[in-house]
Amino acid sequence: MGDPRRHIPATDRILNEPRVAEAAERLGRERVKQAVHEAQQRARDGEIAVQEVVEGVLAELPESTLSLRRVLNASGVLLHTNLGRAPLSGAAVRALTTAAGTTDVELDLETGHRGRRGTGALAALREAVPTAQAAHVVNNGAAALALAATALAADREIVVARGELVEIGDGFRIPELLASTGARLREVGTTNRVHLSDYRDAIGPDTGFVLKVHPSNFVISGFTSAVSVAALSELDVPVVADIGSGLLSPHPRLPAEPDATTALAEGADVVTASGDKLLGGPQAGMLLGDAELVERLRRDPLARALRVDKLTLAALEVTVRGPSTPTGQALERDERQLWHRAERIAEILAGAGVAAETVSTTAAVGGGGAPGVELPSAAVGVAEHLAKQLRTGDPPVLARVEQGRCLLDLHALPPEEDTDLVRAVLSAVR
Structure with a gap:
């Protein structure tokens, strides 16, 4: 029969084998071709049998080019x-698959003209938060707050309690984020106590808005005093409430966690929140509230840079409308x-x-x-x-x-x- 290594399959023949062809389509032909050459050489060197060349190729190829791993x-x-926060629901994952193709994300099929981007997700948010006149979506919670500061308080003052100037993940700090937008911070109160009179005394012609930040990653207890959104709404300036965690309505197991519906009912003009926390959806930043203010945010030039893609809009809409999420x-x-x-x-x-x-x-x-x-x-x-x-x-x-x-x-x-x-x-x- 002679040396079996003389009968090593040709490169094109191996590449046309169905399983190898599927891998080439998934990973790229050149990458798979390199694996074929390596397997052929291993067969020539006697490390694997000739009939094992195809299996040798497949053994060297990953199942996916994706470096992220399921944990x-x-x-x-x-x-x-560090694990990406909220895992998506099965319905949201299926929505991602649909949105990955060609979709009407910014097209009015009835008229054939350009349509409002993400109308489904925005409508879902307004339905879920009946106290919100309008909604806008950006790429994360910090972006939502940055957009509010840019559109409403650039070159002006943001009045905020000193005890609410928190640090969020990876060393990012709320005061530095706000200052980067061109706004000036007017701190009031002390670390543990602030009163309505402190806010009232600080408000002036340069005030863009009063910011209420929920310190969602720590608790101050003991001799403390804070001012509610309802009390702040009595002031003659807009109130922006950053609730952080993304609850759209009250949750019985988290009675102390603020939610968008209640904050707006209590008088907040704009609420900012994250989509990938307690809401259980994709990473996104939500801005809900007064129609005129939300429209100002949407039309600000920075809003374009913070725009979310169709995948986020699809997953967010299904999360808001759909059944319980894995987080829920x-x-x-x-x-x-x-x-x-x-x-x-x-x-x-x-x-x-x-x-x-x-x-x-x-x-x-x-x-x-x-x-x-x-x-x-x-x-x-x-x-x-x-x-x-x-x-x-x-x-x-x-x-x-x-x-x-x-x-x-x-x-x-x-x-x-x-x-x-x-x-x-x-x-x-x-």
């Missing part, structure tokens, strides 16, 4: 900033159900020879929202050293380490991912 969130933080479902999880899930997982692991126990613990909302709120939860405790193996496994699992144990908190993890969690732990042990 199992067993940290006990529902909105983990996680908030509603019952402690007893979480405990039963943890017991079942611990039993499976113990049956496989892995030391595991059921642990009562608490989860957090995260994402810069609901500070101090503890959600009763349950976790599976395994050996501390498994935390790194789990984090670097496939799929990666983000747990937390407490008191010498690696805790797999189930509050942020959907029940349908329990099987994947068990497999990941067994793989980490091996």
